[in-house]
Amino acid sequence: MKAVHFGAGNIGRGFVGLLLHEGGYDLVFSDVAPTLVDTINGVSEYTVHEVGAGGSDKVVTGFRAINSQADPDGVADEIAGADVVTTAVGPTILPFVAPHILEGLTRRGADAKPLQVMACENAIGATDTLRGEIEKLAGDAWGDLSARAVFANTAVDRIVPGQPAGAGVDVTVEPFFEWAIEQGPFGDDRPNIPGAHFVDDLAPYIERKLFTVNTGHAATAYLGYVAGITRISDALADTGIRAKVEQALEETSGLLTAVHGLDAAELAEYRSTILDRFSNDALPDTVQRVGRQPLRKLSRHERFIGPAAGAAERGLPVEGLVGAIAAALRFEDAADPQAVELQERIRTDDAAAFTASVTGLDASHPLFARVQEAVAQRQTDLGVYRA
Ligand SMILES: NC(=O)C1=CN([C@@H]2O[C@H](COP(=O)(O)OP(=O)(O)OC[C@H]3O[C@@H](n4cnc5c(N)ncnc54)[C@H](O)[C@@H]3O)[C@@H](O)[C@H]2O)C=CC1
Numbered sequence: 001m002k003a004v005h006f007g008a009g010n011i012g013r014g015f016v017g018l019l020l021h022e023g024g025y026d027l028v029f030s031d032v033a034p035t036l037v038d039t040i041n042g043v044s045e046y047t048v049h050e051v052g053a054g055g056s057d058k059v060v061t062g063f064r065a066i067n068s069q070a071d072p073d074g075v076a077d078e079i080a081g082a083d084v085v086t087t088a089v090g091p092t093i094l095p096f097v098a099p100h101i102l103e104g105l106t107r108r109g110a111d112a113k114p115l116q117v118m119a120c121e122n123a124i125g126a127t128d129t130l131r132g133e134i135e136k137l138a139g140d141a142w143g144d145l146s147a148r149a150v151f152a153n154t155a156v157d158r159i160v161p162g163q164p165a166g167a168g169v170d171v172t173v174e175p176f177f178e179w180a181i182e183q184g185p186f187g188d189d190r191p192n193i194p195g196a197h198f199v200d201d202l203a204p205y206i207e208r209k210l211f212t213v214n215t216g217h218a219a220t221a222y223l224g225y226v227a228g229i230t231r232i233s234d235a236l237a238d239t240g241i242r243a244k245v246e247q248a249l250e251e252t253s254g255l256l257t258a259v260h261g262l263d264a265a266e267l268a269e270y271r272s273t274i275l276d277r278f279s280n281d282a283l284p285d286t287v288q289r290v291g292r293q294p295l296r297k298l299s300r301h302e303r304f305i306g307p308a309a310g311a312a313e314r315g316l317p318v319e320g321l322v323g324a325i326a327a328a329l330r331f332e333d334a335a336d337p338q339a340v341e342l343q344e345r346i347r348t349d350d351a352a353a354f355t356a357s358v359t360g361l362d363a364s365h366p367l368f369a370r371v372q373e374a375v376a377q378r379q380t381d382l383g384v385y386r387a
């Protein structure tokens with residue numbers, strides 16, 4: 001069996017690739033970083049180092065890498081003969097992966113078993129997004145081609161921080177992982193991924209994960225940044241920051257219970273486990289990585305506005321979430337293009353226009369005024385506020 005995985009980065013090697021390997025798949029990593037592709041092709045095995053309680057080393061073999069920009073033809077042939085395609089490139093990159101999958105489908109025999117496609121991104125419905133991009137490119141040809149693939153959304157959870165220089169292909173990760181995959185699209189023919197669990201309804205899983213793990217992680221990152229702290233574990237060691245993160249997560253849990261009927265006591269346990277994971281000081285993780293791409297993280301269906309809007313619509317508390325959003329408005333990182341753009345726009349747009357364009361909220365939404373107030377406060381602090 002063969003799997004083509006787009007994005008040979010932290011999650012690609014440290015989580016998705018490892019679990020596909022354990023399922024018996026030969027791995028083809030497709031990436032656009034030439035040095036990474038060459039480094040991967042220079043070794044016959046790599047080790048995933050799980051650091052923290054219960055961690056162990058896992059060795060991955062049976063892989064090769066290909067540069068999709070340098071060899072699109074080769075990538076298409078790999079996909080034509082693959083059983084599975086997965087991605088971990090970042091949600092904004094999926095439109096650049098779509099053409100390769102489409103070309104692979106056109107080369108795939110019409111009588112071949114349908115290709116099983118799963119995007120593994122921190123976004124709701126990422127596989128649906130990827131399929132939409134492929135369908136858009138295919139145009140009228142999609143009528144015939146669509147039968148050659150099945151698409152399943154997933155929720156992936158493992159903290160894989162930036163890797164130290166010189167780490168080579170090896171990856172240091174936390175011991176915890178969870179990979180939930182919607183099973184409906186596969187019928188009786190699921191991909192063979194022993195480390196994953198298959199569910200009928202993914203929504204509670206992806207929303208629980210995105211609005212607890214990612215909301216909590218990003219809140220820690222932005223609050224830690226504002227406090228001048230670099231390591232995530234150090235930020236959570238600050239009792240004031242921890243209390244604010246806990247408040248935000250109690251708010252997202254309140255929404256998850258209201259929307260999905262998730263049990264409050266189980267959610268409290270889940271929050272506690274997650275804060276312990278973030279506090280793993282054997283795993284050096286930074287506010288810059290976890291807070292990267294703040295415009296994405298402040299967008300409408302993402303880890304802050306998504307739950308805060310749902311809570312505000314139901315009259316549930318949002319103080320903690322708005323506080324985390326206010327901290328995100330202060331996040332600066334010259335190496336992060338979205339952080340640079342955020343700081344430019346907050347200095348040029350008026351508060352209402354910024355709020356609408358960044359969060360996607362309508363001015364009449366019950367959350368809009370709260371966020372606009374936080375924006376106006378940031379602009380006042382910067383000396384750029386205009387009534
Ligand atoms: N790092 C983590 O702990 C987790 C990350 N994720 C998600 O996984 C995705 C990737 O995250 P990381 O692995 O941390 O990022 P990363 O930056 O380590 O890896 C991304 C990889 O994608 C490659 N890439 C960029 N454009 C590409 C293209 N057009 N085709 C093929 N490869 C391309 C990059 O060269 C890089 O190697 C993101 O959506 C993230 O939200 C999800 C759960 C955990």
Ligand SMILES: O=P(O)(O)OC[C@H]1O[C@](O)(CO)[C@@H](O)[C@@H]1O
Binds near residue numbers: 159218
């Ligand atoms: O990968 P993103 O969406 O930029 O955000 C990083 C987040 O993803 C994770 O890697 C887990 O989903 C966390 O480490 C962190 O919350």
